[in-house]
Amino acid sequence: MGLSREEVFVIRRIDFKESDQIVRLFGRKTGVFSGIAKGSRKLDSKFGSTFDLLNRAEVVYYHGSNLNFLSEGEALDNWESLKRSGDAIDVGLRCAKTISVLLAEGQTAPRVYDLFRATLEELDAHQEGPYLLEVAFYLKSLKYIGFDPDFDGRCLSCGAELDGETSLKFSPRAGGFLCDECKRGEGLKLSQGDRKNLVKLKRTPQSRLRRLKVPEEKLALYYRLLNRFSEYHLERELIPRSLRSSQGRGGALS
Amino acid sequence: MIEPLERAVKELKRLPGVGQKSAERLIFHLLTRDEEEVQRLSEAIQDLSTRVNRCEVCGNFSIGEKCDICSDHNRDRSKICVVSRPWDITKIESTQKYDGLYHVLGGLINPIEDVAPEDLSIGKLINRAKEEEVSEVILALEPKTEGESTSMFLVKKLRPLGVEISQIAQGIPVGRDLEFTDKATLGKAFEGRRGV
Ligand SMILES: [Zn+2]
Ligand SMILES: [Zn+2]
Numbered sequence: 296m297g298l299s300r301e302e303v304f305v306i307r308r309i310d311f312k313e314s315d316q317i318v319r320l321f322g323r324k325t326g327v328f329s330g331i332a333k334g335s336r337k338l339d340s341k342f343g344s345t346f347d348l349l350n351r352a353e354v355v356y357y358h359g360s361n362l363n364f365l366s367e368g369e370a371l372d373n374w375e376s377l378k379r380s381g382d383a384i385d386v387g388l389r390c391a392k393t394i395s396v397l398l399a400e401g402q403t404a405p406r407v408y409d410l411f412r413a414t415l416e417e418l419d420a421h422q423e424g425p426y427l428l429e430v431a432f433y434l435k436s437l438k439y440i441g442f443d444p445d446f447d448g449r450c451l452s453c454g455a456e457l458d459g460e461t462s463l464k465f466s467p468r469a470g471g472f473l474c475d476e477c478k479r480g481e482g483l484k485l486s487q488g489d490r491k492n493l494v495k496l497k498r499t500p501q502s503r504l505r506r507l508k509v510p511e512e513k514l515a516l517y518y519r520l521l522n523r524f525s526e527y528h529l530e531r532e533l534i535p536r537s538l539r540s541s542q543g544r545g546g547a548l549s
Numbered sequence: 550m551i552e553p554l555e556r557a558v559k560e561l562k563r564l565p566g567v568g569q570k571s572a573e574r575l576i577f578h579l580l581t582r583d584e585e586e587v588q589r590l591s592e593a594i595q596d597l598s599t600r601v602n603r604c605e606v607c608g609n610f611s612i613g614e615k616c617d618i619c620s621d622h623n624r625d626r627s628k629i630c631v632v633s634r635p636w637d638i639t640k641i642e643s644t645q646k647y648d649g650l651y652h653v654l655g656g657l658i659n660p661i662e663d664v665a666p667e668d669l670s671i672g673k674l675i676n677r678a679k680e681e682e683v684s685e686v687i688l689a690l691e692p693k694t695e696g697e698s699t700s701m702f703l704v705k706k707l708r709p710l711g712v713e714i715s716q717i718a719q720g721i722p723v724g725r726d727l728e729f730t731d732k733a734t735l736g737k738a739f740e741g742r743r744g745v
Contacts, residue, residue, distance in 0.1 A: 307661050312566035348661065348694040378694060381701035388660040388694070395661070534660070 298357050301325060302371070304411060305350045306391040310336065318346045318365070320354065321394055321411070326403040330356050330363035342368045349374055349387045349415060374415055380422035386429045387418055393433060393533050397440055406439040413501040426514045427504050431496045433521050433533055438497065442528050444521070445471030446493045452477035463490060467523040483520050493517060603635075606677075608653030608670055610635050618642075618651060625649045629677060630687040631703065633657050633696070641689065644736035649687070652677060657695040658702055666702060674703070678712050685713040687742055704745055715742040 306327070307319035314336045319329045335342040345352050345368035355367035377383045390411060398404055414432050418425055437443060444465075448457050451471040457463055464482030466473045472490070473482065485493075492509050496517070499507060525533050550558070554576060561572040579587055603609070604616035611617065618624060618638070628649025632638055638651050654669045678686055686707055690696035700716060707714050717738040 310565075344693070378697050381698050381705070384694060384698040384701075385660060388698070392661045 298355055298366070299325075300353065300355050302351065302353050304391070304394075304408070304415075305346050305348055305352060306394055308346055308348065314340075316346060319395065321391075321398075321408060323405050323408040324403065325401070327395065327398050327400050328363060329400070330354070330365045332365045332368065335365075335368075343370070344373065345370045347373060349377070349384075349391060351412065351415070372415070372419075374419045376422065377415065377419040380418075380425075383418040383422045383425050386425040387415055389429060389534055390414055390432050393436065396531060396533060397436060397529070404436075404439060407436045410435050410439065410501065417501050417504070421505060424505070426511060427496070427507065427509060428501055430514050430517050430521070431499070431501060431504055433518070434493070434497045437521065437525065442525070443470075444493075444524050446490050446497070447471065448487075448490065450474035450477055458487075460487070462486065465520055467520070467527045470524060470528065483516075483523065485516075485520075489513065489516070493520075603653075607651045608635065608655060608673075609638055609651055623648075626682050627684040628687060629674070629683055629685070630689050631674060632689050633691065633699075637689065640735065641739070644732050644739060646736040646739040647687075649685075654690075654699070657690065658699045659695040669699075671703070671706065675706055675710070678707055678710050683712060685715065687739075688714065688716045688745070689739075700745075714745050716745045717742045 301320075301322040301324055303320035303322040305318055306321050309317045311317045311331065314334050316332050316335045317329055318332055318335075319327060321327050332342055332346055334340050335346055342365075344350075345354075347370070350370045351372040352368055352370045354365055354369075356363045356365045358364075374387070377387060394407065394411065398407070410432060414428050417428055434444075445451060449455065450457060450473050451466070451469045452473055453476065455474045455476075457472055457474060460474075463472050463485045464475075464478050465471070465485050466478065466482045472485075492507070492513060495507055496504070496509070522532050522534070525531065557576050557579075558569070558572045561567050561575060562569065567575075579590070600612060602611050602614070604611040604619055605614050606619045607616060609616040609618060611619075613620075625648045628647075629652050630641065630647060630649055631652045631654060632641070633654050633656055635653050638653070641647055641651075652670070652674045654671065654674070656664050656669055658664055658666055658669065674686075677683060686703075688700045688703060690700050704714055717735075
């Protein structure tokens with residue numbers, strides 16, 4: 296019986312049978328995998344609150360015939376401050392959902408793992424304005440799995456410099472900007488300022504994002520852009536339409 | 550397996566926690582019982598779909614349009630206790646520490662499971678809380694991430710209405726379901742509820 300030990304994030308949990316849970320975990324080594332935590336809903340369970348959503352935990356598990364069985368679990372981070380802010384929880388859960396959407400079971404993505412950790416650490420440290428972190432999370436995780444929209448100041452098709460243009464067109468199909476000549480059909484209208492914002496959002500580490508000043512309505516625009524891009528290239532949206540209301544909290548992504 | 554057996558197994562397997570083996574065991578057990586007993590079980594199950602409704606006021610299970618609690622005039626109508634699922638009511642009632650009314654949300658806000666506020670019975674709760682006789686809303690949602698997030702959302706919506714809002718939490722370990730909390734702990738959590 297091979298035991299594995301791993302540091303993971305809890306990204307989904309489903310009640311199972313009387314008192315068990317099936318938890319979806321995101322491990323730095325293994326990527327996304329699921330396991331059953333027997334008796335974990337009971338009051339006196341040895342797992343305690345290890346499998347509360349978003350927790351970073353160390354788990355020990357073994358592989359059954361078609362399921363992993365969790366035998367030990369201990370929370371390393373339970374983000375107490377983050378969990379006192381509804382907006383921060385929303386952003387954390389939406390990022391967790393995105394991990395499930397973007398990664399297949401067993402697909403390893405240590406850079407996405409580190410990004411998720413940095414995002415939760417920031418949300419835990421400062422609860423205001425979490426949407427900057429959210430949009431940057433989407434931008435960077437797309438990049439880390441190999442779908443990297445291009446925000447260079449050139450036309451992706453003919454290479455023409457776009458520096459002189461005040462208004463740019465982002466083509467979700469091309470995954471970048473096109474000049475007036477090359478542009479066919481619809482594109483999203485952006486300004487040079489938007490282009491620079493997107494470059495900065497992608498390059499700036501999560502821990503330093505707070506210095507950037509990006510208005511919420513701009514973040515909503517970038518969010519739409521990434522969703523269109525993701526729909527085209529991954530054939531799925533980052534976040535389902537029904538959840539974009541940002542829980543009615545007056546957030547940016549409505 | 551002959552057709553009626555296969556069909557029964559297939560239907561039982563749809564139930565949570567019932568796999569092929571336990572479905573077969575239940576079926577073989579039923580086949581050894583007398584006809585009358587099996588008939589009674591079948592009628593009881595039938596009644597679930599034909600006789601059990603959801604209370605039009607609070608969302609609790611009921612036989613008529615209103616549940617027993619909503620129709621009981623001895624209950625304190627100034628208090629509404631908010632729970633995520635109807636069976637949490639049974640659990641709270643068993644503590645005998647609460648004599649007010651209830652409101653069932655039907656779940657918790659959770660982007661991971663695609664549950665948005667508009668999927669829950671929140672508008673109805675707001676309308677009830679606006680009624681003059683209501684002075685306190687008690688949030689009894691699970692102290693786990695989704696429960697906390699839903700509670701905070703409700704506080705934001707309820708605050709402007711001027712009702713007192715309190716939350717049970719103390720004593721219930723984080724990450725647990727009310728279902729698995731023992732009576733004594735849950736009772737204490739009710740008595741020690743704090744304003745939010
Ligand atoms: Zn061009
Ligand atoms: Zn009722």
